[in-house]
Amino acid sequence: MMLPSVMDGADFQHGSIFFVGTATVLVRYAGFTILTDPNFLHSGDHVHLGYGMTSRRLTNPALDIEALPPLDLCVLSHLHGDHFDRIAEKKLNTALPIVTTRHAAASLRRKGFTAPQGLKTWETATFRKGAATLRITSMPGKHAPGPLSLLLPPVMGSLLEFQTAGEHTALRLYITGDTLIHEHLREIPRRYPEIDLALLHLGGTRILGLMLTMDADQGVEAIKMIRPRTAIPIHYNDYTVFKSPLRDFQKAVRAAGLEKKVVYLSHGETYGFEVPASRWHQQGRGTTAAAEAVRPERQAPTSYQSATATSATNGDGRRGSGISAGLALLGGAGIGAAIMYWSAPQKMAGGSRSGANGKSIPSHRKGSAVERKPSGRF
Template sequence: MPFCRLTRSAAAGAAAAMLAVLTISLALPARAQQPATSTSTPDGEVFALKLPAAATPAANEASGTVQFIGTATVLIRYQGFTILTDPNFLHKGDHVHLGYGISAERLTNPAIELDKLPAIDFVVLSHMHEDHFDKLVQEKLPKDTPIVTTKESAASLEKLGFTRGIGLGKWDQVEVEKGESRMRLTAVPGRHGKAGMQALLPSVMGSMLDFGPNKAAPTYRMYISGDTLVYDDLKNIPQRFPGIDLALLHLGGTRILGVFKVTMDGKDGVQLLQIIRPQHAIPIHYNDYDVFKSPLADFAREAKAAGLEEQVSYLAHGETYSFKPRTR
């Protein structure tokens, strides 16, 4: 979630609005946890998404790909599924608007145009900000596209006319079926800002993608961080989902008004790697807007210092990472 520099008067107004909400949020008592509903399981609610079968069965495909399009937008293709994350297809010089009179300018172009994408089975949307779901996407993406996201974002999508939003709470799952292919997506913890900032920011989810029919032994396990900071709840992820094959990390070190950090910087990204312990990682969301404060070089330096450089692949816009299931 990038934020641009403001004029002095605009910045003062935005800061005042933010600080007012922040003051109120800090003064409110903590909410008690709600009891699970009758439709919940110990791991959350379970939803079903059945997709039309492909003409050629692909459940036994031996390899998959992750193509970096830009920002947090990647195209994942594996076992017959084609999945798009956080679609942002604006161009260099375009702006996104993020509330409180704040906007940000894009510095790069997407590697693929929106209208040149292959057929998409579903979208994974970490949260509802325009740098993750821009005005072009809101207008041009078919309204019947399945979109897996937070409950808050699903409500916003419905107001925009999207008819197949699936809103998840923490640990909720979507069982996806496409012909012979099976996968599960689980919403895992994510938090866009530190405690007290949440009243200013949308709810965020990380995502765990487990491919294959066997819940206990997926053929491939992929983690997408979403726009999160490092906090204690993330330690629950590897406990519930050991053996992560690939992690996609949202970096950038974005700060609101130059003060409040709302996405991971390079040091945070390495700390998350040490918590999640994936076999491999790809950094994304690091250089596309004018207010990212932590360049990719920060992460590369920290990863090398931690002895993790061999576990990281750095993709330029348009480049593709290929993977195969490992022997477990």
């Protein structure tokens, strides 16, 4: 699918991951703005998980859906209420491309969405925007042990490969989806031995005593199996069914000696990274440069002068960097000109937008002042 280009062109050097909450993040790289698993319910709201079961949200999202920047597409791991909620169903643009499972794509079409792309495992959807190409490949996922997986919606992981006009891969991002550790995951590092970033869906979700998402120990096992240069845990502490808190994962990471591989984000925080020119400015170098490391940056909480920062709690008492601060940091990745697909019926151009808790959120503008603190190499 060809997406409308931005006037400033693709930026292959800088990118960012903004953590909204649960499994919802904004990925910005190479001119693309990608939303994952949209969940914008607030603390106290309930989601329906099927078979009469519900779960209560314990946290607020870092921003409300109306405050999203213009979107190019959405990546959806599966159709559960904590991954595609009633707010997303009502307020996302129905023309927004959504890459997901075939099961979810069929359901979304019945709900009026016109551009879902359903994938089987290892199938790929391709998007082009200016000089950049984005390949999204469905990865194996298993939401429950044994035959019980047949009672839950099919789930997929996603591998996002960002390529230059010369078809050189500048960045690989793996999103696990709501999977447990299972044998088919071992095929991922065999096919893709070089993965730069991995977003791990954790939480140790338990329903009727059965674990349905990775807990702390499985999260560490996933890092060892997939071998990403950097891993970021998400999908933790947000709902009552999440029984494995982030602190358990942090303890397991320390015990495994993997501290240098893991970055922790609070709601509203951004992880910025820099990709070496050798991976996207090839000049005939060939594909061996793809194995070179990416330079990540941790963007510290920094608020616009025109907005008041607020905090979000992550369920274990840790405070986020604030809505205004987090969105200010997103500006560092550059959003440029308007894009065709919008997250809400009204266009949100200029001025400020209302975020979670009704606070003012500044507009995204390229060149915004951002405090950047390098955190090492992948």
